Amino acid sequence: MKGKKLMSAAFAGILAASMLAGCGTSDNKDGGGAAGGDQGKKMNIAMVTDVGGIHDNSFNQAAWEGLTRAKEKLGVEVKVQESKRAEDYTPNLTSFVKSGTDLTWGIGFLMENDIKKVATENPDSHIGIIDSNLGGEIPKNVASVTFKEEEGSFLMGVLAGKMTKSNKVGFVGGVKFALIEKFEYGFKAGVKSVNPGAEVIVAYADAFDKPDKGSLLASQIYQQGADIIFHASGATGDGVFKEAVERGANHWVIGVDRDQSNLAPKNTLSSMVKRVDNAVYQVTEQLKNGKWSEVAGKNTVLGLKEDGVGYAPTTSTNTPQDVITLMDDYKKKIVAGEIKVPATAEAFNNFK
Numbered sequence: 233m234k235g236k237k238l239m240s241a242a243f244a245g246i247l248a249a250s251m252l253a254g255c256g257t258s259d260n261k262d263g264g265g266a267a268g269g270d271q272g273k274k275m276n277i278a279m280v281t282d283v284g285g286i287h288d289n290s291f292n293q294a295a296w297e298g299l300t301r302a303k304e305k306l307g308v309e310v311k312v313q314e315s316k317r318a319e320d321y322t323p324n325l326t327s328f329v330k331s332g333t334d335l336t337w338g339i340g341f342l343m344e345n346d347i348k349k350v351a352t353e354n355p356d357s358h359i360g361i362i363d364s365n366l367g368g369e370i371p372k373n374v375a376s377v378t379f380k381e382e383e384g385s386f387l388m389g390v391l392a393g394k395m396t397k398s399n400k401v402g403f404v405g406g407v408k409f410a411l412i413e414k415f416e417y418g419f420k421a422g423v424k425s426v427n428p429g430a431e432v433i434v435a436y437a438d439a440f441d442k443p444d445k446g447s448l449l450a451s452q453i454y455q456q457g458a459d460i461i462f463h464a465s466g467a468t469g470d471g472v473f474k475e476a477v478e479r480g481a482n483h484w485v486i487g488v489d490r491d492q493s494n495l496a497p498k499n500t501l502s503s504m505v506k507r508v509d510n511a512v513y514q515v516t517e518q519l520k521n522g523k524w525s526e527v528a529g530k531n532t533v534l535g536l537k538e539d540g541v542g543y544a545p546t547t548s549t550n551t552p553q554d555v556i557t558l559m560d561d562y563k564k565k566i567v568a569g570e571i572k573v574p575a576t577a578e579a580f581n582n583f584k
Contacts, residue, residue: 234514267579275308275335277516278328280321282340284440285314288467290489291508295339295362298512299478303511305521308334321346329357337362337512341411342440347374358524360515363529375527377511377516380535381411382418382575383566384504385462387536387543387559388486389422391502392460393430394555397482402433402453404472404580406440406465410576415464415488415504417580418573424583425562433458437468454483460501462486470495484550491544502547507540521565537567 234247279299281292299310311333313324321343335358338347346366351359353373359374359584370376392401403419420432423429433456435449446468449491450461454475459482463469469488473495485496487503511534518527534540542563547556565571573581 238570250472261419266390272282275306275520276333277302277335277337278333279310279312279337279339279512280324280328280343281312281317281385282312282321282342282466283317284340284421284466285553286312288441289470289492290466291362291496291506292439292466293341293507294508294510298509299516300359300517301509301513302520302551308516308520313559318342322349322432325350325359326354326423329354330361330552332356333358335516339363339508341409341453342449348485358519358528360512362511368531370529370531372529374529375490375515375524375544376531378516378531378533378542380414380505380533380573380575381464381504381506381541382414382421382573383536384506384541384543385418385464386422386425386566386571386573388462388502388504389419389424390562391422391543391547391551392419392462392486393423393425393427394558395551396427396430396458396460397483398457398459399427399429400431400433400456402450402458402460402461402466403447404446404453404455404461404463404469405434406468408436412436412464413574413577415462417575417577418461420580421574421583422562426558439463440466440468442468443471443474446476450475454479460484460486462488462504473499485487487544491546493546494547495545497549500546500549501551503544505542505544507534509538522547536563538568 248284286291286292302308303310337360339362341364344366347361351374361376365376365378403416423430433453437445450472463472473485476485476499478494484501486501489506492503493500513525574583
C-alpha cells in the first residue's frame with residue numbers, strides 16, 4: 233500500500249481534477265470566510281461524530297486524526313462533539329455553526345438529513361460531510377466526500393477467499409443501508425472471483441455502537457464454520473475482534489476504515505482502509521487556502537485509483553505475500569476498468 237504522503241497527494245490531485253472543471257479560476261474572493269479574510273485569526277474547525285463516538289476505532293476516529301493533522305500542520309483550532317443518539321445531530325451541528333465555526337464536519341451518512349437542514353438554515357456557513365452526497369442535491373455551502381467502498385472490500389474478499397480453510401467466511405455489517413451493502417457486495421464479489429465455491433455468511437447488527445452485538449454475531453458465524461470475518465460496523469466491530477481473540481488461533485478478522493490490527497494483532501489478516509483522514513484534512517486545507525469554491529456544492533468520490541481505499545500496511549504480518557500479490561493484481565484490473573465491482577444486490581447477481 234502506498235504511503236500516506238503519496239495518498240494525500242493523490243487525493244489533492246483528484247480534488248483539483250474533479251473540482252476545477254466548472255469552477256472557473258480560484259482566488260480568495262470565493263466567500264471563504266476566514267480563509268480569505270482575516271489571515272491573523274486562527275480558523276476554527278469542528279466535528280460532530282455519529283453515535284459511534286470519537287473512539288470507535290473506525291471512521292469517526294479516522295476523521296479526528298485528519299483534524300488533528302490539520303491542527304498540527306495548518307495551525308487551525310479544532311474541537312469535537314460526540315453524539316449520543318441520532319436526535320443529537322441537528323443541535324450539535326447547529327451549535328457549532330451558530331458559534332461562528334469556520335468549518336463544521338458531520339461524520340457519517342446517518343446525519344445527511346441533518347446536514348441538509350442546518351446548511352439550508354445557515355447559508356453563510358461552511359459544512360463538510362463524509363459518506364454522503366446528500367442524494368445528489370448538495371447545498372452550495374456543503375462539501376461532501378464519498379468512497380468506492382466496494383472496491384476496497386473486493387480486495388478483502390480476494391484475501392478471504394484465498395485464505396479460508398473451511399470454505400466459509402463471514403460478513404458483519406452495522407446497519408443495512410446502501411452504504412454498508414457496498415462493503416458486503418464488494419466483499420462477496422472478491423470471494424466469488426477467487427473461490428466461487430466458498431460460502432459467505434452475512435449478519436447485520438442494526439447498530440454501529442454495540443460491541444456486545446458484534447461479539448454475539450461473530451460467535452454465531454464462527455460456530456457455523458467460518459474462519460474469517462470481515463466487518464463494516466464501526467464500534468460494533470470491536471466485539472468481532474474480541475470474539476476472535478477469545479477463540480484463539482485460526483479465527484481471523486478483517487478490519488475496516490482504518491488499520492485495526494492493534495485490536496487483535498494475532499487474529500487480524502488486514503483492514504480495508506478508507507482514507508477519511510485525508511479527506512477531512514484536504515477539504516479543511518482547501519478552505520484554509522481560500523479555495524472553498526473548488527469543493528463547495530460538489531461531491532468527491534475516491535476509490536482504488538485515487539488511493540481513497542485500499543488495504544492496511546500491516547496486512548503482510550499475517551497474510552502470505554502470494555495472496556497480497558494476487559490482491560494487487562486485482563487492484564490493477566479494477567483501476568484499469570477491466571473489473572466493475574458490484575455495489576448492490578442486483579449488480580452482484582449479474583457479476584461475472
